[in-house]
Amino acid sequence: MFDGRPTCGTRRSTSHSPITGDGPTANCWRASTPTPRGGSSISVAAPGTLTVGLAARWPNALIEATDTSPEMVAAARDRGVDARLQDVRDWHPTPDTDVVISNATLQWVPEHRELLRRWVRELHPGAHLAFAVPGNFEFPSHRIIRSVAGSPRWRDMLSQIDFRGGDTVDDPTGYATLLADAGCAVDAWETTYIQRLTGDNPVLEWVTGTALTPVRSALVDDDWEAFRADLAPELSAAYPRRSDGTTFFPFRRIFVVARTGADAGEIRRP
Numbered sequence: 001m002f003d004g005r006p007t008c009g010t011r012r013s014t015s016h017s018p019i020t021g022d023g024p025t026a027n028c029w030r031a032s033t034p035t036p037r038g039g040s041s042i043s044v045a046a047p048g049t050l051t052v053g054l055a056a057r058w059p060n061a062l063i064e065a066t067d068t069s070p071e072m073v074a075a076a077r078d079r080g081v082d083a084r085l086q087d088v089r090d091w092h093p094t095p096d097t098d099v100v101i102s103n104a105t106l107q108w109v110p111e112h113r114e115l116l117r118r119w120v121r122e123l124h125p126g127a128h129l130a131f132a133v134p135g136n137f138e139f140p141s142h143r144i145i146r147s148v149a150g151s152p153r154w155r156d157m158l159s160q161i162d163f164r165g166g167d168t169v170d171d172p173t174g175y176a177t178l179l180a181d182a183g184c185a186v187d188a189w190e191t192t193y194i195q196r197l198t199g200d201n202p203v204l205e206w207v208t209g210t211a212l213t214p215v216r217s218a219l220v221d222d223d224w225e226a227f228r229a230d231l232a233p234e235l236s237a238a239y240p241r242r243s244d245g246t247t248f249f250p251f252r253r254i255f256v257v258a259r260t261g262a263d264a265g266e267i268r269r270p
């Protein structure tokens with residue numbers, strides 16, 4: 001069984017939706033990820049502020065991080081993280097890797113299911129693999145983006161972009177099946193957080209930094225602003241501003257913590 005147990009969110013259900021404070025994902029990880037042995041190494045696929053939190057929680061562990069973004073790697077190094085520019089698909093555990101954590105990255109890797117199987121094969125028995133991916137590819141925000149991008153005005157300009165749908169990631173049962181079949185004990189759950197956003201067009205601003213990054217790269221400045229202008233009213237209609245000026249933005253995340261080398265089929269129930 002795992003050392004820590006998730007204490008926030010609803011497991012395998014979207015029924016509980018807490019109003020968010022700061023960093024719900026990080027809080028969940030702090031609650032659920034296991035403790036590595038002293039002096040062992042943790043590998044974090046893609047650095048961020050979360051990585052710094054891991055170092056604070058596990059001061060005796062060696063922590064390394066990888067990301068394909070030079071900016072992300074530089075930011076992590078500025079925070080004192082041993083970060084390297086590397087595609088997560090090229091990363092391999094070392095014999096002393098105890099914990100692998102990936103936050104909000106594997107959704108960018110179409111072959112991540114095979115990657116997970118490889119990591120399980122390469123990790124020593126008793127190591128932990130923990131990851132979170134967004135699970136909102138069929139939510140209104142993403143449906144609207146796909147709809148606008150596929151409209152006559154934009155479809156030729158954006159034809160090279162793969163606007164991903166619901167099969168981008170699996171649900172908790174899918175990942176539990178994959179990892180249990182690979183011989184792991186698995187703890188998988190999902191939580192829909194109600195992000196409480198402020199400002200004008202807050203959902204547009206949110207997706208600008210996430211789902212729209214390939215669109216930003218594909219369009220010149222004027223087209224980019226025109227695309228955002230087409231999106232804005234549709235997103236505002238789907239996510240109306242409340243009387244207090246804030247906007248609720250449901251965001252589903254899928255969490256998995258797996259331990260290698262366990263008896264297949266040991267899936268913990270809440």
Ligand SMILES: C[S@@+](CC[C@H](N)C(=O)[O-])C[C@H]1O[C@@H](n2cnc3c(N)ncnc32)[C@H](O)[C@@H]1O
Pocket residue numbers: 045046047048049050066067068069072086087088089102103104105108109
């Ligand atoms: C939403 S951000 C998450 C960043 C960080 N993990 C965190 O929790 O703050 C997604 C990150 O995935 C990185 N990324 C995308 N594809 C990647 C790949 N194949 N290998 C490594 N990093 C990748 C991006 O550069 C980006 O920094």
